Amino acid sequence: MFKFMQKSAEPYFADRIILNPCHDQYVSSLLQKNQQERKPGCNWYFLMKCSFIALLIQLTFAGLLLASAVKSQNINEVKVSLNLNRATVKESLLQLQKNSAIKFTLFNQLLEQENKRITLNTSQISVSDALKKILSGTRLGYKLVNEFIVIEVKPVPPKPGRISGKIVDEKGQALPGASVRVIETGGGAVAAVDGTYILNLPPGTYTLEFSFVSYQTQRVTGVVVTDDKNTPLDVALKIDTKGLKEVVITSGYKKASVAGLYARQKNTSNLSDGISGDQISATPDKHVGETLKRITGVSTTENRRVVIRGIAERYNVSLLNGSTLPSTDVQERDFEFNLIPTNLVEDIVVAKSITADMPYGFAGGLVQITTKSVPESNFLSISAGTSFNSRTTGKDFLSYGRGKYDYLGFDDGTRNHFPDGLLNLVGKFDPTKSDEQNAVKAAQVGEQNKRIGGTERLGARRFDALPSQNYQLSLGRTYALSSTKERRLGFVSSLSYRNTQSNDYVSNMRRGDWSHEPARGDDPTDVNTGNIYGFNTTLGLLLNGGFKTQNHQINTYNLYTRIFDNRFNRYTGWTFENAKDNMDFKYGGILEDDRPKFTDLLQNKVSGTHQFNSIKIEWGLARTSLKAIERDAITASMNAREVGNTVLYLYQPGTISDPGAGPLHRDEYIYKEKNIDAVFSAAYDFKLGKTSHTVKTGANYLKKHAFYDWQVLPIAMGTNSTVPIELLPIQEWGNYMSMENTGNSLFYFKQDYTSNKFEAKSVNTGTFVMLDHKLLPGLRMVWGVRAEYFKLDTLINSASLLRDKNSKIFFAENKDWYFLPSANITYSPLKDLNLRASYAKAAVRPGLMENSRFSRYNPNYGSVVRSNGVSSTLIDNYDAKIELFPGAGELLSVAYFYKYFDKPAEYYRLDNENNGRGYITISNSDWAKVRGWEFELRKSLGFVYEGLPFLKDVYISGNLTLQKSQVRAREVQYETTAAGVDTMYYKYLKYPRALYGQVPLLYNAGIRYSGKKLGLNLTYNHAGYKTFITGIEPAYVEYERPRSQMDGQISYKFLKGKIETKLNISNLLDAPFRYFINDPTTYELKPDTEGKVNLEWNDKYAYKFGFSEKFEEGYVDPETKRRVGDRETFTRHVGRTFSFTVSYNF
């Protein structure tokens, strides 16, 4: 009957059985499975049923049946000889059984799962010792049942689970010192200074009791703790309004948890929106730059610069763990959010209204990124991912010469061409002159050329674009230092690596120096195109740690990031000056711009929170250093030369008569910034009658010190030189730099008109007093005033353009101290309803480099970006918001805001040289007014139909921002008085226009399902017309056209959640970034205005029929063959990205 009952001396094998403590469960699941698969009338079903019954009996009774057949004996006394050489467990046991003549009960499947190899050669070993040696290090054990030895799986002791969360009051304020007690065990814990608690408990169902002085005690029943899992439970305690009489509120786990969540959402005294780490993990985002646009009212410019409430990045402040980070771009206030991988982020909160204790002024919002510090439980996770881009992967990837360690983010020395002590050749060397006539001799130039090095790295070359790859190892540890008191120590560390290669296709480039329109409107080939190749390696090391007790908490945040970012721009087309024709400009030229930038960012921060009875002290000290070196940045232009059989593209060397860097130069730019940042505050809580109050005061100090150094090495050739550059690959040009034949050489024509340096420092100090009144159960008022001092000193300020050498920067800054009042009122007439209103005055300060005289060509703008100096902007902010919290994780809100900017700084396109192309600079306008509405909705679909429980896990979310702005612009006029003093004054424009960076319409919509294993997420983001660069008249104002992006994600968890896989698809619609300018062909002179001077554009021009400020493609005039329509200035296609990530949590 039982096939394993053969001879008694043979081992008994049960081929299809895993005998473990859960085997009953396994059987029942098999039973269920079989029931599901049953089909009446099938003969095989009958057979299977018989087999299954046999199997069931095997499972249940095998051990007993077999064991009952024999008698016991002492296995310690029976000695055997064994001769095992790399034998499997099964082979070893068989030999042991054979040599001892003891009957074994073995199960094939159990034994086959063991990989252990045993080598044991002995003539005298007891059976028990032999068994120990054979089974040690396996999951197997043995037991003696009568005379049988039964080999079985060792029982696994259950691992404890955890309950953790935060104890807060109804306003969401943490309640340090609140206690939690487990009714069943009598054990408990005390909340730390941030209100968090952790309980380690064996699996089971418990009732917890939360209590705190002057708050109602709350019991939560039915809290389930499972094996090695964390059960989150945030609890909000109500103030005990009935005095000393003890009231215990009892609620179920779910209800209490939901209430805690409510309270945290309703927490802040100011207006804010945010996204949690959990929500981020449900998006395809790899870095914070991609995530920000998912927050209400937030959009980004190319995932880098953040626009909040339609207000540009200049008026927004970004903080990492409470400290500002320097701009990684010297000419734009630009923080590269892609520095921070999303999986290190605890949460991102964007504050939109100001309280006096905020040390940094802003107008749009304050982006607060918090990375993880002390974990709730130990973890070790490793993740690896790869991604493919539809326009990059598998295609050609162009770049200048790479270094050996580019994939590791370090330079191998091949870009080092900038030795110290180079001779300035301006006016001192002319290759057409003899040595006697030159101050610097040819041999010196030849020696200098040799020190600088050859041109091997120059010239575009083709590589294969590899898929992006990323790896991360994260470790978190938490240690309880006391079993009775809250004393915890913990740290989170993470090491991450990412390499991304991107190839953005620019299908249309009509900005700045490029031709603004086709020579013939009906010639589709007359278009300037290009590619932006990005090679980015990011190494990140994060080490955060903390120590927590009931009253104290000290955290340290340390972040080191190394980024190697190489942007290689390559554009082909016709210039503004040389339009396409059928003769010598039949083929467009090529502009190449290679910018390898190595950035080191190190931030070390220590912060603390201390509670002394009713006094809470918070402090922080941070040191941030940024070093960004653009090493061997090369600009090269090539002319197209049509010969008989082909088109030759020839690199053009400069000449000594070029006033600037010429068409070919290799540069180095070194930017260093060191910031010291300190904050301190003390808050005192007190009660007056039934009302509670907090008075808070503090100070902050931020010192910035920046250095900028640049070197430009043009490659030039004498006017009569016969170096055969048309036959020489540019990589070999270095062989013609020895200067032995001076007239026929190429050389580095270092030309400095100034010292090529900038140094500045600024100090920003502030102090504040703030009062927080909880007047009624539903009324809270926070108000205060902040005094702020700012001083910027420019120590060295070289002009990078010859024409700026003698220019001065006028500073309109006339005030160092500002007093900035603020007030926030929150009223909750109903439990789930908040009404908020706030007012605050803020000052946004100029950046260090914004007052430099540095100018540089930006290949993507096609223009030079020049710094001319800006002054602080003062902003009055008025906000009102209604929030409704219909359920856990659900929100409905409406907000209105109005802002008045005094001297807003904007990105302008100016054309002071009147060359039709202009340049870009930052300049202050007179004033701006911005007003707008914000709406947000987050709702579970559980209410739709209760019969479908999964709908409770489906959330829809959406937010909408509507905004309108007005700016009074001004034009600076320079004048020299009769006394010869340079002065300036402004000419104000009477017609208001939109603020730079504004987005009048912005919305996000998403649907998300979060099951136990499966997660699905679809998000849609739409941004309307955005003012990209502003100007004095439409021909200079550039807009970004509306853009919609759709992203999707599928995630699935395996092995009880240990393995998580994610498939992300971003930019499903393959939406490009499109920019345009209202072309002069779309408007016409108004009657009777011709020849009149000093008229503003609106007085003089009107849009033609069918045209407006929005984008209109227009048509080609059949008579003139010219295009009449808006100029599509820049169209960038980034493609769809498919990424796959696997994470394993140990």
Place this chain on the structure above:
Amino acid sequence: MSKKIKIIFLAVMLPILLFSACKRDGVSVLPKIKAINKEYKITGFVLGDTIEQYFDGVKMRDYYGKVIKTSMRQDQLAFVTDEIKMELRKKSTGETVYTQTFNINDKQNIVPNFYFDGLKFSKGYAYPDPSGNDYTVNFYLDPHGGSAAVDINIEVLEYYFDSTKPDPIIVVNTTTIPIAQNIEPGNWTPYFKVQVPVATPQQTGTELYPIVVVRDAKTKAYYVNNRDYSTINLELPYDGVSPGKVQSLSLSKIPGVGKNFFLDYHELVQLFPR
């Protein structure tokens, strides 16, 4: 623990393997030019079908009408390899009508002056010798300009000059001497004899000036825009002076700016001298 070590090991090794597979130098986008020959020349005339010029299988340009140099350096050949193969292909069918290989060592790279009539490739254009003192001419009206037939006449203008007028040439009388009537587009006409233009002034104080004008055969309107645009350069005989001449004129109506056209014409006997 061993599993953890294995996974960490793999995670570390994988990128290293990927890095080691990465190229450092890449392949240069621009080819290395071995030599540039500055004595390359191509001349000819194309009618009826467009000729496409290919070098080593890559199309460079189209030829129709007179084969001319449109850019400054078109008389150069850049050698990436030792030989360059040039093919001239008939656009409508893709058929190669002429092949020539240029070698890097050749001092000159010259394509024979060719004539392509839409069907046949010839190394030169064939035309008869002058007969006595006669002036003969044949015409080819290019069909690209439209399907209208044309008349070509000598028009002797009798005019006087008035500098006070916007158009100072005031024509008072025109004497028409036909050369060819009803010329259909797409085919060479037979050779016509060109008469010596003879006219008698009708007024005093006027001058006579002969021009050759192309007019629509049906409407008799100027073929292109106006009289000036429709006038062609044809050498006319002078009684008792000229030694006799053969002319072959190809005419083509080309779209200009707006609704305007201009008349492109070439005299093939001059392009293919014997």
